[in-house]
Amino acid sequence: MAFNIVTKNNVRDRFKSAPRPEIWKDATDKDWNNWIWQQQKRIKSMDVLEKVLNVTEEERNAFAQSHEQFNMGITPYYASLMDPNDPNCPIRLQSVPKAGELNITVNDLEDPLGEEKDMPVPGITHRYPDRVLFYTTHNCPVYCRHCTRKRKVSDPSSSAANKQLEEGLAYIESHKEIRDVIISGGDPLSNSDDRLEYILSRLRAMDHIQVFRIGTRNLVTLPQRITDEFAQMLTKYHPVFVHTHFNHPKECTQEAFDAVARLANAGCVVNNQMVLLKGVNDDPKIVMELNHKLLMMRVRPYYIFQCDMSQGISHFRTPVEKGLEIIEALRGWTSGMAVPHYVVDAPGGGGKIPLLPSKYLISHEGKTWKLRNYKNQEYDYIEP
Ligand code: SF4
Known part of the structure; x- marks a missing residue:
């Protein structure tokens, strides 16, 4: 029996590019797709960010108070994924300073994973x-x-x-x-x-x-x-x-x-x-x-x-x-x-x-394990 092989692979087509913000509309595709151009055009100041997003008062203040300790840097590509009108856009929350950053709580740690104490040589x-x-x-x-x-x-x-x-x-x-x-x-x-x-x-x-x-x-x-x-x-x-x-x-x-x-x-x-x-x-x-x-x-x-x-x-x-x-x-x-x-x-x-x-293991006695599955149905597994 002969099979007709279907060669179409449409998985890539299910992924989309974001539209470019107005400020970079004139950039050529060659520039946009060049990582060095992207690095050079990174957004590091409020002046440029204001040309890409409707910046909120909170973001402006948080930037002013945080950027000397921890820089802001956003590639044009990553900025193109942001919703310019939604301060709670998940891309924006990850890259634009917010007031919460200025709040150091009692449990905060400078080196939370203790990476410096296990450092036999720098780096x-x-x-x-x-x-x-x-x-x-x-x-x-x-x-x-x-x-x-x-x-x-x-x-x-x-x-x-x-x-x-x-x-x-x-x-x-x-x-x-x-x-x-x-x-x-x-x-x-x-x-x-x-x-x-x-x-x-x-x-x-x-x-x-x-x-x-x-x-x-x-x-x-x-x-x-x-x-x-x-x-x-x-x-x-x-x-x-x-x-x-x-x-x-x-x-x-x-x-x-x-x-x-x-x-x-x-x-x-x-x-x-x-x-x-x-x-x-x-x-x-x-x-x-x-x-x-x-x-x-x-x-x-x-x-x-x-x-x-x-x-x-x-x-x-x-x-x-x-x-x-x-x-x-x-x-x-x-x-x-x-x-x-x-x-x-x-x-x-x-x-x-x-x-x-904790729901998966209900109990264990002797050779019997009482287990619960994802639908909350219970089963016994008995060891030999
Ligand atoms: S999470 Fe990773 S990529 Fe992001 S700032 Fe830290 S080191 Fe850099």
């Missing part, structure tokens, strides 16, 4: 036996208002100069127990391709290094950064895992789809680490939609992080119950691939602690 956090976090830059295309590393991101004095980079590489080289390196920042894709390739080639030449991960939000905030040349370069250093940070379905555009496709076609595995943020994605329907879109983009939803206790982000924190509610609304109701791990990264450096709704 390396070595907490777990077999893996390290390697900071390579303090820059990011967009400064996320909920950033965990506000204490150093965007601060030029924390920049990873070549000397620090060499010391970090030397540390990794001399610690044979390290098998996994998370290349981080800031956003490591703020480094040039040459600098990144130098880092990757040095790591790949070490026999004890098995894998590395590149932790980047460029797929979300500056997808133009993922050029064919960059993706091609990565193929020399596999296995390369890319961990990214989509928080809302609005961020799943055709540009993001294409950027992920370039990485996936080059053999990278792409995982998503969503942060649970009040007003942005604290709704099971939004997370379900996000995760379905991510899977269509070939991104695996990997973690949902409870918003940590970094200074000036308490307005983004939800109750822990919200995260459990989201997991309960996903588990069983959609494919397991769309259900990430919900974790609290323990304050002070305790590491990631997974949380699950």
